[in-house]
Amino acid sequence: QVLGEFGDPGMATDIALHNFGIPHEWPEGVEAEATAFGDQVTDGMKQGRKDLRDLPLVTIDGADARDFDDAVFARRQRKGWRLVVAIADVSSYVRPGLALDVEAQERATSVYFPNRVVPMLPEALSNGLCSLKPAEDRLCLACDMTVDEQGKVTRSRFVAAVMHSQARLTYDQVWKHLQGEALPFQDERPGVTESLNDLYALYQVLRKARRQRGAIDFESQEVTFLFNEEGTVTDLAPTQRNDAHKLIEECMILANVEAARFLRESKLPVPFRVHAPPPVLKLESLTEFLRIHGLRPGWSETPTPRDFDRIVAQVRGREDEKLIMAVLLRSQSLAAYRPDNGGHFGLALDAYTHFTSPIRRYPDLLVHRAIHHLIRRGERQDFPYDEAQMDRLCEACSHRSRRAEEAERDVHERLKCLYLAQHIGMSFTGMVSGVTSFGLFVELDHGAISGLVHVTSLPNDYYHFDPVRHRLQGERSGRSYQLADRMTVRVRDVNVTERKIDFEPISG
Known part of the structure; x- marks a missing residue:
């Protein structure tokens, strides 16, 4: 049709x-x-x-x-x-x-x-x-x-x-x-x-x-x-x-x-x-994520809503507040x-x-x-x-x-x-919201728009992916990229059909 x-x-x-x-x-x-x-x-x-x-x-x-x-x-x-x-x-x-x-x-x-x-x-x-x-x-x-x-x-x-x-x-x-x-x-x-x-x-x-x-x-x-x-x-x-x-x-x-x-x-x-309370599998990865970001979950086995609300209060005003809030939300049951x-x-x-x-x-x-x-x-x-x-x-x-x-x-x-298809070649600031073996997802400050910085767009190096610390690290340079890092990126390409946005790094 x-x-x-x-x-x-x-x-x-x-x-x-x-x-x-x-x-x-x-x-x-x-x-x-x-x-x-x-x-x-x-x-x-x-x-x-x-x-x-x-x-x-x-x-x-x-x-x-x-x-x-x-x-x-x-x-x-x-x-x-x-x-x-x-x-x-x-x-x-x-x-x-x-x-x-x-x-x-x-x-x-x-x-x-x-x-x-x-x-x-x-x-x-x-x-x-x-x-x-x-x-x-x-x-x-x-x-x-x-x-x-x-x-x-x-x-x-x-x-x-x-x-x-x-x-x-x-x-x-x-x-x-x-x-x-x-x-x-x-x-x-x-x-x-x-x-x-x-x-x-x-x-x-x-x-x-x-x-x-x-x-x-x-x-x-x-x-x-x-x-x-x-x-x-x-x-x-x-x-x-x-x-x-x-x-x-x-x-x-x-x-x-x-x-x-x-x-x-x-x-x-x-x-x-x-x-329902968060499922156990999601809690395990959430606990590790919070510890990496300097937050101590208040639960031992079964969290209460109050435990989550304490974390929300702790991150309010932090530079990585939006990222941590998003991860907390994703950990919840539907x-x-x-x-x-x-x-x-x-x-x-x-x-x-x-x-x-x-x-x-x-x-x-x-x-x-x-x-x-x-x-x-x-x-x-x-x-x-x-x-x-x-x-x-x-x-x-x-x-x-x-x-x-x-x-x-x-x-x-x-x-x-x-919207971004009208701004190909323009630069925006954002934060690394996801790390994979093939690159970094960056969420722009403007409009909460998310796109991919492919690993091949990063400075020339061989990058190792650390899934526990959510990090890519260059073998030769030692340069690393991880969750919550700030980046300035340029809009490289937009595929509206597949809803995919490609960025390339300018700095960060």
């Missing part, structure tokens, strides 16, 4: 959709089912629900987001906070047996490419009726919590509700507000301002509780792609994260934990999000959906699930169906899934989630190649 030229705008995404078999066209009847609900919540749908429309709930998302899954509200109380996390009630529209549900199950997740989103649900729902848009009545499933001064949830309940978002805020707007800048509507909606301030105070407590339980605090190393009007990559920049991102993250984790606790007690077959709760190692939690993103993740939709069943006091035999079905669904969702991640990574690598 001929898709087009490699350099064509959007072609990297088209290739990934084709190569990874990601569904991106709606089968007949799916969009019709989505639009049949209309664009407003009917009075009939609001019946029997808790009315949260007077609560100053707001959404906080990226500037270009359009599918608003979650809204938050906090209020300081005498001994802690009331926190409400309201999530789009997708399950009241997408029901088992509908063509909508069959296709959502097939996709299992929305796929986010730099210049395109392939949604799990048609836009009439994902960006329309289910999205928690400002100044619109919307159905939600809310987790209403009381949190004490130590960040512990002392009471929680789940309610089917109707809400009315009072503002669509961006992370940057909230961060600027928390630093003292006024919101554009601050005088008209004082409840929103008060809630944001209380949310931030609660966030400080939740972060402290996170550190105390020893959750691993990996920093994001994502890259943002910048495009011109024609859709060509013009630059790359580190994705910026501030406390507004982390505030929402902590609120979502808290709601997910409460959902897992609620469901674990019910004994219904549901998808838990399970992250998280997966399982019908049996196995806890979450990275977050240092006994039980965890995904509740907060049903617009873009099918397991969250399954969790919502279970919660609705429980708050309606439904009979076990009336729940639409048995253990065997849930086991198959968990396996399929795990597979499709990994497929989406691989497709996203594939597009990122192709776009990086297309």
Whole structure:
């Protein structure tokens, strides 16, 4: 199949959709089912629900987001906070047996490419009726919590509700507000301002509780792609994260934990999000790697999340921080959906699930169906899934989630190649991120782009490869190259088809 030229705008995404078999066209009847609900919540749908429309709930998302899954509200109380996390009630529209549900199950997740989103649900729902848009009545499933001064949830309940978002805020707007800048509507909606301030105070407590339980605090190393009007990559920049991102993250984790606790007690077959401890083989090579880099692992046999978090704290600010973080991440097990709760190692939690993103993740939709069943006091035999079905669904969702991640990574690598193809002959600084018998992998400081310095490009010598110390050493000169060495390299060649970049050393 001929898709087009490699350099064509959007072609990297088209290739990934084709190569990874990601569904991106709606089968007949799916969009019709989505639009049949209309664009407003009917009075009939609001019946029997808790009315949260007077609560100053707001959404906080990226500037270009359009599918608003979650809204938050906090209020300081005498001994802690009331926190409400309201999530789009997708399950009241997408029901088992509908063509909508069959296709959502097939996709299992929305796929986010730099210049395109392939949604799990048609836009009439994902960006329309289910999205928690400002100044619109919307159905939600809310987790209403009381949190004490130590960040512990002392009471929680789940309610089917109707809400009315009072503002669509961006992370940057909230961060600027928390630093003292006024919101554009601050005088008209004082409840929103008060809630944001209380949310931030609660966030400080939740972060402290996170550190105390020893959750691993990996920093994001994502890259943002910048495009011109024609859709060509013009630059790359580190994705910026501030406390507004982390505030929402902590609120979502808290709601997910409460959902897992609620469901674990019910004994219904549901998808838990399970992250196992690192496998033994990976630990052995990681331990040796850390020792070579002057770090003492704190474990003897079985590491705890706290052991990893201590290492993360030790390397923060070091020149080789990014490299060590990447190696720590690669040593982790892959998280997966399982019908049996196995806890979450990275977050240092006994039980965890995904509740907060049903617009873009099918397991969250399954969790919502279970919660609705429980708050309606439904009979076990009336729940639409048995253990065997849930086991198959968990396996399929795990597979499709990994497929989406691989497709996203594939597009990122192709776009990086297309960007560097415009800069053949130019020099960049970077760090040695991998050493093999045939050369050095260097990750550029700019855009985290990785390429190969082939051993034949190094100064003329016979190089011995030391796999334990991750080093190449020249036999005659004694010159050595090893992990974390700084290098200046020139872009020699780019093969977009194979996603390969060749560098040649200038210095280092």
